[in-house]
Amino acid sequence: MKLSLTRNRWIVRFLGFLFAFLLLVVLITAPGALAADYNGTGKEVILQGFHWTSYKPENNGNKHWYQIVKENAQNINRAGFDYVWFPPPSRSAASDNSYLPTEWYTLENGYGTENELKEAVTALKPTLALADIVINHRCGTATGGADFTNPAFGNSEQNRSAVVTGDDCNCGTGKPEERHHNGSISESNDAGRDLDHTNPLVQAKVKEFLDKLKTEIGFAGWRYDQVRGYNGYYVGLYNDASKPVLSVGEFWDDNSQAVVDWVDETRGKSMAFDFPTRAALVDATLNQNYSRLKTISGKSPGVIGMWPEMSVTFIENHDTEAVRNGGQKRFPDDKVMQGYVYILTHPGIPTVFWRHFFDGGDSQKAQIVKLIEIRKNAGITSKSSVFIEPNTDGKYAAIVDGKVAIKIGSASWSPGDGWKVALDGPDYAVWTKS
Template identity: 40%
Template sequence: MKLQHLLRASLLASAVAAALPALAATEQAKSSTAVLFQGFHWNSANGQLYGDLQAKASDLKNLGITHVWFPPPSDAGSREGYLPRQLNKLDSNYGNEAALTAAISALNGQGIHSVADVVINHRIGTTNWGDFTNPTWGCNAVVSSDEWTGKCGNADSGDGYAAARDLDHSQTVVQNDIKTWLSSRLKGVGFKGIRYDYSKGYAPGYAALYHDAMNPSFCVGEVWTDLNFNNVDGHRQLLVNFVDGTAGKCGVFDFTTKGLLNQALSYNEYGRLRDGSGKPAGGIGWWGQKMVTFVDNHDTGPSESCGVGQNHWPVPCDKVMQGYAYVLTHPGIPSVYYAHAYNWGLKGAIKAILDVRKEQGLSSTSAVAIQRAEQGLYAAIVDGKVAMKIGPTDWNPGAGWTLRTSGNQYAVWSKSTGGGGCTSVPVAFSIANASTVSGQRVYVVGNQTPLGNWTPANGYALTAQGSGSNATWSGTANLPPATATQYKYVKWNGSSATWESNQATASGNREFTTPACGGSVTRSDGSFRF
């Protein structure tokens, strides 16, 4: 079964390449080093999102992002945009068309492609159930199984959606207007990629049809179905079926990997991450090139903070970085969630892993050699040059490896280079009982550039390990080797700083000398000094 799938995948890729020489290859058609950023969460529809993304363009480039997924851009009957109304009106609760164009332009200026959230399974009328305008469609645009009594279209080619009218994609008028919307309106404001919403609602051949009209640089579908842990292969087969149905033109979100991570991180069942053949048990184990991996998104997980937002299928809030240690080192195209980077304060920890991914050239087709997969531990070596572990059980790859970054129950190493030279060594910092208040974070600020050169705004941001004002804050910074270092912990809210009081040293600061190349050190500094 799997051998047949792999052969089909190879033949399919060759056939598509031969049959479509005029179409630019999407990231899903090659060994991709792309990194997708979901540029919103469930509560982002505040009229300011586009301006926010425009302002963050250079920061996203620095983070290592290549593609930004925007929310649905069209006028809609729902605040979040998932009940589209007038497709060709690009004013929404996220901002107006001018702001949208400016944000896309700013990202493009940083070499980042913008991906539109394309909601075409369903639509609502302008004033009632089915009076579609801009573009105008009649009752034949609605499938025969829809709840609307006025429907007069053909049978649905996928699953139904009760909150709006299910569209009949067999109708020429529907096809032509969606093609024009994608190739003219969306491409006209600068969009270069497609994220298909609710892809299980229509036959994947239509996704391929619309893909060809836009000729995107990125294409991914959302096929979210129930995961039976006793039939994981059946679940990832549904993902492969969508890709096959698009003739390999579009990839798919790896919801199998997402569900397995949920289970592993919630119950320490890390053995679920390895299948019977010794490969990753999610979609990436079958066809990594076509998979887009993620820890959480606007639907599955929280938004601004733990417990806020949709929370339909979340990773445990205190295990999020374990999830990133997995997806950012494994095959597939990984994605980063806006809320985690900018609301949860995890951007620095995420960047540390992304830096390793980029430096070591990991890609959507990287090879995974799983070392351990058991209760309490998952460890793997990827492409022979990056090692990682997640889970409470201790593990390391042994001699010849350099620890690059680590945190609560995760670590990432890269293969040590010959000659013994290096530019940095990992230093783990930990502090507790800082009595933080809402909006404050704890930073390490000191006399080294990675510590901000005594400027709090440029210091090294730590991550809270748990909740509460006195939680432990920790993180691993890369500092110059064999260097005398001074630092303090600082509470910083973006505008004002609260410094630790002086230590019993000549300088009044915490002091140590970083180890030589190949070494590492942990600074477990107890409690914040008031």
């Protein structure tokens, strides 16, 4: 009898240990399980700290852009922004926006010097800085080919092996472009050499680059450029090495499932810009098609309706603004505040565009500041719940977390008794609990 009881105790202990182990495996491997460290707290608001022509001193009173950011640091802090997204920091193949980087380690370009960059990042504190990381492609130092320096990936042969086979330069000896998990081929960049992220030499230098930006400049997180160009697994790999407080990728696609698939590729270790939500907002406000803001199941469209804590929302950025694309993809000027009423009261982490905040006039700036205040006072986060009014005729109306109500569109609507108007304007209103 004693032997039987002892054996039973060991069986129970073993089964308990096995259950705990299996539970741990499930938690670790579940999508987003390791994501918390790299995706902020969900309470943040981001400012995109530049626009398409920021690199031109003639537009900035003959000052470098980093000086402009530094001079506005207190205004940015007072407005309630938690992060400022900086432009790419490295030397570029052209005197432009630095999206064709050459020498990663030379932190000087049209936006300013390395010292000016450090000063801007320091001046913003406690607001944190996010660096724009362009590692899908890179140009050679002298030729635009594979003659990489500062850092090199090794000797000339190793430099060529860092470029995918099939690149436009015909100089790459690395592996061909990878496919994403949904089967689509990675996106190439004709102007730069597409890097082979399966190559350990590339991985090592990317990790060193991120470490340099973090330890020497003070960057706290990353915005990854053109992540359609390589598998999201590597973003997760680089985040594991660099430990950003926040990571977001530019997977430019209006299909919500495609964006969520990329987040899955990172193993939930990076958020993504919510292009599908922006597309729905443009259609809704431009064409008064407010049904675009509610799915058949009554949820929000876009990534915020599928995986809200992995969504970074926005209504405009340097790529979509008029000066970049002739106005073909821009957000309607007279609907800008409707867009901010939506993203600053809804799930996801919202991003405000520099031009909208600093160049849209004092009234618009004050209203954006008020919306940030409303969001933070109500405790709205990336995971907040949304009840959407079923009738979308001439309007979109919703109540978020039972604390904030909004309406955009010309039709009248009220959340009822117990609410007070906190903000209103042409075809929009926001209420809070009275």
